[in-house]
Amino acid sequence: MGGRDVVVWRPIVELGPFEAQQNPDVVPGIETSESATHGQHGTGGCYTGAVKSPETLIPVIDAAGPAEAHVIASLLREEGIEAFVFDTAAQTLQWEAPRIINPYFVHVQRKDAERARAIIRSNREESIDFDWDEISLGEPVDETARKIANEPGLDEPLEPPRSMSGPVFFFVIVPIALALIVLASWAFVRFMMI
Numbered sequence: 509m510g511g512r513d514v515v516v517w518r519p520i521v522e523l524g525p526f527e528a529q530q531n532p533d534v535v536p537g538i539e540t541s542e543s544a545t546h547g548q549h550g551t552g553g554c555y556t557g558a559v560k561s562p563e564t565l566i567p568v569i570d571a572a573g574p575a576e577a578h579v580i581a582s583l584l585r586e587e588g589i590e591a592f593v594f595d596t597a598a599q600t601l602q603w604e605a606p607r608i609i610n611p612y613f614v615h616v617q618r619k620d621a622e623r624a625r626a627i628i629r630s631n632r633e634e635s636i637d638f639d640w641d642e643i644s645l646g647e648p649v650d651e652t653a654r655k656i657a658n659e660p661g662l663d664e665p666l667e668p669p670r671s672m673s674g675p676v677f678f679f680v681i682v683p684i685a686l687a688l689i690v691l692a693s694w695a696f697v698r699f700m701m702i
Contacts, residue, residue: 565592567613568624577612580628587627589620 571577577593584591592615616624647654 562617562619564618565615566618566621568616568621569614569628571612571614574612577614580614583631584614584616584624584627587623589616589624589627591616591624 569580571580571593574593574595577595581591581593593612594615595612614624
């Protein structure tokens with residue numbers, strides 16, 4: 509092969525510190541992505557040989573939820589950085605376990621990671637958190653809104669809905685329990701006659 513090293517094709521994977529110990533056949537000294545060295549192994553990065561590929565996707569931020577992750581990805585796309593959110597499992601299953609297994613990471617190419625982090629940081633610094641109690645909404649613009657705004661008790665909290673556990677217990681659970689008792693008694697008497 510003309511003095512070049514022979515490269516054997518292997519699946520593209522990223523090994524964190526734990527996986528590297530469990531896989532002794534991996535060539536030592538291979539660099540892994542930053543996510544693997546920070547304990548977030550298996551986050552979708554990869555290695556090819558001993559070189560970090562600039563096209564490798566690495567997570568730049570762990571968002572609080574899918575909406576925040578997609579907003580951040582849109583922000584990065586507006587700045588010309590390709591960003592990806594892999595949240596299919598969490599969106600499809602609609603439960604909290606995928607959040608533990610597959611957090612809402614926003615992935616970018618390794619070559620754009622520092623720029624993406626800087627954009628996210630500057631966006632957070634420029635963002636404003638509103639305290640709606642301190643903001644004046646102004647005067648109502650029409651007569652209906654003015655009447656509603658002047659009604660007494662609008663600033664008081666709404667009365668919580670009454671619990672349905674009492675009626676449900678009395679009208680559903682008690683009759684079912686009585687029916688089961690009658691059925692069990694009938695079955696017991698019938699069994700004793702045999």
